[in-house]
Amino acid sequence: MAHPDSSDKWQDLMAGYVLENLSDQEAAELRQLLEDQPELRHELQRYEATLAQLPQGLPLETPAPRLEQALLSQIHALQADQQPDLQSAGQAAGQADPLLPRPQHRPQRNPRGGGDPGFPRHRLAWGVGRAIAAGLLLFLGWDNYTLRRSLTANQQQLNNANSLIQELRQNQQQTAVVLASLSRPGAMVYPLLGTGSLADASGSLVTVPDAGEAIFIARNVPALPEDQVYRLWAIQDATTAPLYCGEFNPEADDTTTRWVLPASGCSTQPQQLLITIDPVDSPPVPVGELVLQSQPS
């Protein structure tokens, strides 16, 4: 195997590793390189750290102050939960030691058989009793500890379930907003089907004339690069030019987007609605590829 000894080559491999885009052959080359020169692992870490600097380039957002309070409350609760565990376990272990039969107290067997005449039977029973009590205490302490741990794990599951419920509630609220829009006078829903390079895409467009807004529920409509944008056009009739009805760029494939319609003609039952991909700085005439369209009425 060729040894990637030039600096540019190994830097390329490391960048590729951190970006998870190495081919199998390149991965093998990098493995070999790191075996031969283990000191280069530090350089690999520096590449990882470099990539991790990217968020520093974002404008910083500040979380709501209640987040810090919620975090601290949760940690205090965890601490309160753990301290009794440790105390119980510690107490059990600490108390158990003096109760455990020590070696020098163990009854010595008479080599000729029979019990030690100097070690009365009731003391033997007392020692056994103490050993059982100590064992029981240890067991209860451990049991308590494991129960607490199990409780903490359940609490975590409960927290996860609560997060999911919160998420579902949010979805419900969003759905309620769409449904509320649909109940507004004159609201219309237009199914749109993908075409061209977005043949797999689809979506539903809701127009609400009295609010002058549109809601687009997308399916497999990818986010565009910053220099491009989706534009909505309304066809009123065969003789007039398409009417510009706003633009959007979804953040993810399945996103719901809402915007204010720039012209009332967009929501007054056009013959057909079209969505194109246009350069973001192009004038409001359709020049880009047609990617979604409604059925002509």
Add this chain to the structure above:
Amino acid sequence: MDSEACTPKSHWTLDATDRALIEAMQVGQVEALQELYRRYGRLVYTLALRILGTVTEAEDLTQEIFLKLWQQQTYDFERGSVGTFLTILTRSRAIDRVRSRKARQRLLQRWISMDSDRTENNLPLERAALGERAQQVQSALTQLSEKEREVLEIAYYEGLSQSEIAHRLDVPLGTVKTRARTALKKLRTLLQDLI
């Protein structure tokens, strides 16, 4: 062990090192975690918000990250700075969540405006501490070509594979790989004082 680790919490100052705070946190001092949150909470939250897109999810993940830092106590100074560790952890968990969200094929998302819960920046000390680093990173990013930055940011913030990026940008896979690697190598050079 760093002597600062044994420093009583009442002796902390705002300029305590991250290492001192981590070590104090590892012996159960909640106030040390609180100070770490004040230093890095906004960075973690900003990244979570950038990837997840909603305030609710970003808050939830931020809380999860700092709870992990508290509970697992697996942070290793040899692997890089606290900020880097938290950033890598946050990105990884956020991308996992996005993938899981896609898998569930949620019907509607990101509806409520991201502005609703934003508050004004009121932590000038923290901003000053991170500001210089942020400025250097921002400056370095401007030295990448637009196409290089685009590929790097899609890969980083959206966790798409190189072939998914190639499909989205409608460019050959090799071009995506080259652009991303070139961008990262440039950043490595430009940010060498920070790393």
